[in-house]
Amino acid sequence: MADKKQLHIVMFPWLAFGHIIPFLELSKSIARKGHKISFVSTPRNIDRLPKIPPNLASFFTFVKIPLPKVQGLPENAESTMDVGQEDPGLLKRAYDAMEADVARFLRNSRAVDAVDLIDQLKDRKSPQDFTSPPRWVTFDTKVAYKYYEAKLIVGVGEIDSSGFSEAYRGGIGISQSDAVLIRHCHEFETDWFNLLSNLYQKPIIPLGQLPPHFQETEINHDLNWVSIKQWLDTKTKGSVLYIALGSEATPSQDQLTELAHGLELSRLPFFWAFRKPETSTVKLPDGFEERIIRAGRGMVWKGWVPQLKILRHDSIGGFLTHSGWSSVVEALMLGVPLILLPIMADQWLNARVLDEKEMGLEVVRNEEDGSITRESVAQAVTRVMVEEEGNKFRDKAKEAMAHAFGDTAIHDRYVQHFINHLLEKSIISISSSFGSLPTP
Structure with missing residues (x-):
């Protein structure tokens, strides 16, 4: 059943299908509640999306914004799957350059209630720092990077060809948002959720696991x-x-x-x-x-x-x-x-x-x-x-x-909780994460 007020939500995911597809699943869950979705991405990425179920199609508008050309970025490269081993900073630079067109779309859109953006959180400096849980994890866990992974993780603090580090991007995205969405349900990771709430010091809204609907x-x-x-x-x-x-x-x-x-x-x-x-x-x-x-x-x-x-x-x-x-x-x-x-x-x-x-x-x-x-x-x-x-x-x-993954009623309640949050607000900026919850 649709909510009395119809929301209009803009989705603008990072240019990776590991982000784009979960954003699309969330969009479909919201559309099932009777709300409008404007899904923003590049033309090639939108053309590669799976088809929207006919009963939801009227709630969707797909907004194709061309990816600005960046020297060194391969022709027709519009997602991480297109760039191979090329410097990912080039794709990030092109993504940043979409800002003016996205802002113009938002200004011209009427009654936009939420804009969905992206996050990550990184800290620490040496590989050894990453091979055990950080000091701010307050419960017993062995979740940490292996040494060979940690040697790669250290590089996220470095400025790439986009002009920013991953740590900076993550921090600024979270700090400037009104709320943080996570692909999470309490039935699976309560400890990590509580930790994240303490770290971010702002509303953390779980969305459930967003399981796809089998047709x-x-x-x-x-x-x-x-x-x-x-x-x-x-x-x-x-x-x-x-x-x-x-x-x-x-x-x-x-x-x-x-x-x-x-x-x-x-x-x-x-x-x-x-x-x-x-x-x-x-x-x-x-x-x-x-x-x-x-x-x-x-x-x-x-x-x-x-x-x-x-x-x-x-x-x-x-x-x-x-x-x-x-x-x-x-x-x-x-x-x-x-x-x-x-x-x-x-x-x-x-x-x-x-x-x-x-x-x-x-x-x-x-x-x-x-x-x-x-x-x-x-x-x-x-x-x-x-x-x-x-x-x-x-x-x-x-x-x-x-329980945590296969019970669709559980996940539907999480999405409804998110919608209720939006119904109480006007325009808000949201930082979101669709990977696993821990980010030690």
């Missing part, structure tokens, strides 16, 4: 899914490992090689959604695909896949993931246990949280350089999916499905 009627309209389903239907219940490491970052060639051989070593059937940035040169080991196809044990799919439908299939018994939060939510809302292979940024901490809560198991890496072995991959996979010890991971995933 049953779409199943037979996707030719990719028809072929994939036929293969999955040949496998026994809970026997198949699903692998997807995202499309914006890939393991190194050595890591990819060890991962592939580890899958063979596990002797489990698997479906691998293998996507990589166009600029990436990594490749699967010679003969790998031929061997797994000949043995009838695996499938490598090199295009887009309907991930939610795959995870929902009875044959899926585990998900080897890069630990991006949207993928985590999709798996746990369906009770699928996780094998965690984080590659970058917030994925590292996401993996630590899930490992600590025994909803997944992180693949063991070399602490100095982050390398993996085929044995460590095979051990993690078989431990979660086959061994008796893996019952705890499987049980925890089912508990998550029943």
